[in-house]
Amino acid sequence: MIRLENVHKSYKLHGGSSKAVLRGVSAIFGKGEAVGILGRNGAGKSTLLRLISGVEFPEAGHIQRQMTISWPLGHAAAMHYSISGADNARFIARIYEKPIAETVEFVEDFAELGQYYRQPVRTYSSGMMTRLSLALSLAVDFECYLLDEVVAAGDSRFAERCRAALLDRRARSTMLMVSHQPETVRAFCTSGAVLKDGRLTRYEDLDQAIAAYHAA
Amino acid sequence: MSDAVAGPVDWVRTLRIQFRVLGALILREMSTRFGRENLGYLWLFAEPLMLGTAIGALHHATGHFLPGGLHVVFFWVTGYVPFYMFRSVVNRAPTAVVANQSLLYHRRITLLDILLSRNLLEGGAVMGTLAIFLAAFGMWLDIWPKQPALVVLGMMGMLAVSNGLALMLAAGAIYTDLVDRVVHLITYITMPFTGAFFMVFWLPTDMQRQALWIPTVHCFEIIRRGLFGTEVPTTFDVGYTVTWAIGLNLVGLLMLRVARRRLVV
Numbered sequence: 001m002i003r004l005e006n007v008h009k010s011y012k013l014h015g016g017s018s019k020a021v022l023r024g025v026s027a028i029f030g031k032g033e034a035v036g037i038l039g040r041n042g043a044g045k046s047t048l049l050r051l052i053s054g055v056e057f058p059e060a061g062h063i064q065r066q067m068t069i070s071w072p073l074g075h076a077a078a079m080h081y082s083i084s085g086a087d088n089a090r091f092i093a094r095i096y097e098k099p100i101a102e103t104v105e106f107v108e109d110f111a112e113l114g115q116y117y118r119q120p121v122r123t124y125s126s127g128m129m130t131r132l133s134l135a136l137s138l139a140v141d142f143e144c145y146l147l148d149e150v151v152a153a154g155d156s157r158f159a160e161r162c163r164a165a166l167l168d169r170r171a172r173s174t175m176l177m178v179s180h181q182p183e184t185v186r187a188f189c190t191s192g193a194v195l196k197d198g199r200l201t202r203y204e205d206l207d208q209a210i211a212a213y214h215a216a
Numbered sequence: 217m218s219d220a221v222a223g224p225v226d227w228v229r230t231l232r233i234q235f236r237v238l239g240a241l242i243l244r245e246m247s248t249r250f251g252r253e254n255l256g257y258l259w260l261f262a263e264p265l266m267l268g269t270a271i272g273a274l275h276h277a278t279g280h281f282l283p284g285g286l287h288v289v290f291f292w293v294t295g296y297v298p299f300y301m302f303r304s305v306v307n308r309a310p311t312a313v314v315a316n317q318s319l320l321y322h323r324r325i326t327l328l329d330i331l332l333s334r335n336l337l338e339g340g341a342v343m344g345t346l347a348i349f350l351a352a353f354g355m356w357l358d359i360w361p362k363q364p365a366l367v368v369l370g371m372m373g374m375l376a377v378s379n380g381l382a383l384m385l386a387a388g389a390i391y392t393d394l395v396d397r398v399v400h401l402i403t404y405i406t407m408p409f410t411g412a413f414f415m416v417f418w419l420p421t422d423m424q425r426q427a428l429w430i431p432t433v434h435c436f437e438i439i440r441r442g443l444f445g446t447e448v449p450t451t452f453d454v455g456y457t458v459t460w461a462i463g464l465n466l467v468g469l470l471m472l473r474v475a476r477r478r479l480v481v
Contacts, residue, residue, distance in 0.1 A: 056479065
């Protein structure tokens with residue numbers, strides 16, 4: 001379970017002022033839930049994922065985590081650019097106590113980076129980074145996955161495989177996906193939430209959430 | 217992450233994860249800093265070895281007399297190498313967080329892990345370099361350390377003091393870039409005061425007292441006691457050094473903890 005209690009976050013802007021992004025978000029995400037969090041650009045979706053992942057801290061409020069949580073997938077986060085994809089896989093395996101050889105092999109198979117797998121990550125395209133990031137997180141086998149829409153959007157063969165892999169995990173993992181496109185969310189999620197004006201509203205029914213998102 | 221495991225088992229698990237994380241970070245730091253090209257990891261030793269040799273050669277060429285009849289090259293090299301450790305740990309601290317903050321996406325990795333792994337690697341490399349130099353001096357000049365354990369103790373004290381300063385600087389750098397801008401200047405200006413290139417007994421009595429306020433001076437005196445034994449007088453207080461090391465590290469930890477909350481990744 002992940003519990004957010006009255007979470008606030010604002011960022012300092014240049015010039016001394018600050019912008020409040022989250023103003024009192026409270027929510028509970030239970031085991032096995034697949035929640036689509038809808039929000040417009042700049043609504044604070046990525047901020048919310050960063051706070052849940054624990055890489056940044058809320059200014060006020062609490063976040064309780066009772067499961068292992070992935071880093072937000074879909075950005076080039078959590079990787080090291082100056083070392084190769086394979087070295088990143090070795091690093092992840094060491095940190096999360098996974099067998100090294102199998103992890104390196106699994107990531108190589110899943111990410112399909114070809115010879116780039118042995119090259120520094122900084123030479124990758126953004127699509128390749130997303131693939132590597134996702135493959136690394138699947139190798140760790142988290143209890144909760146934080147997903148940005150870009151992971152599963154698109155109609156490439158890889159997007160198809162991502163969807164298959166994530167849907168397979170959904171049976172046993174919690175999934176939180178942020179998106180501004182209801183269609184992407186519909187493919188994965190069973191319930192929804194809307195992030196607007198720094199607050200999060202949960203809806204039991206995904207269609208309700210989508211309707212509320214459109215109405216807003 | 218279950219609540220079923222509790223008590224002493226948790227401790228063992230926490231420690232095991234801690235060591236795993238540090239080990240993985242050290243390996244990663246080695247590959248990011250040196251890669252696998254040309255000399256690869258040997259650069260870890262190559263840089264302090266080359267700099268130490270250069271300093272030694274310079275003073276061999278100018279060849280001035282040192283109080284107490286200390287061997288010129290031996291004195292300068294064994295003073296420079298620990299100083300090199302101090303300087304590189306401290307100078308690299310302000311950029312440590314920015315360069316590694318993507319690691320914080322792994323909840324098991326803390327800012328302390330990042331700094332500690334870098335500093336342990338640096339410390340290990342420089343201690344290895346010092347060992348190489350001491351072996352070389354032994355064979356070349358037949359000067360062997362009188363009490364090697366004290367050399368190690370002094371180096372550990374130096375590393376602990378440097379680490380504490382590094383934690384504080386890394387925390388400060390989260391607030392302002394200014395820390396990185398001034399730290400190089402400060403390590404340069406304070407170089408003569410660290411104790412790297414003088415011994416306490418060379419100084420007039422008043423200055424001795426002032427010099428002995430500085431914790432790194434004690435570290436150098438401990439190292440030199442280990443190197444020269446009682447051939448020359450040394451003054452130090454192990455308790456004073458340890459107190460400084462603990463104090464700096466505690467303040468550093470506290471600052472890091474506060475700064476972590478406002479770190480924007």
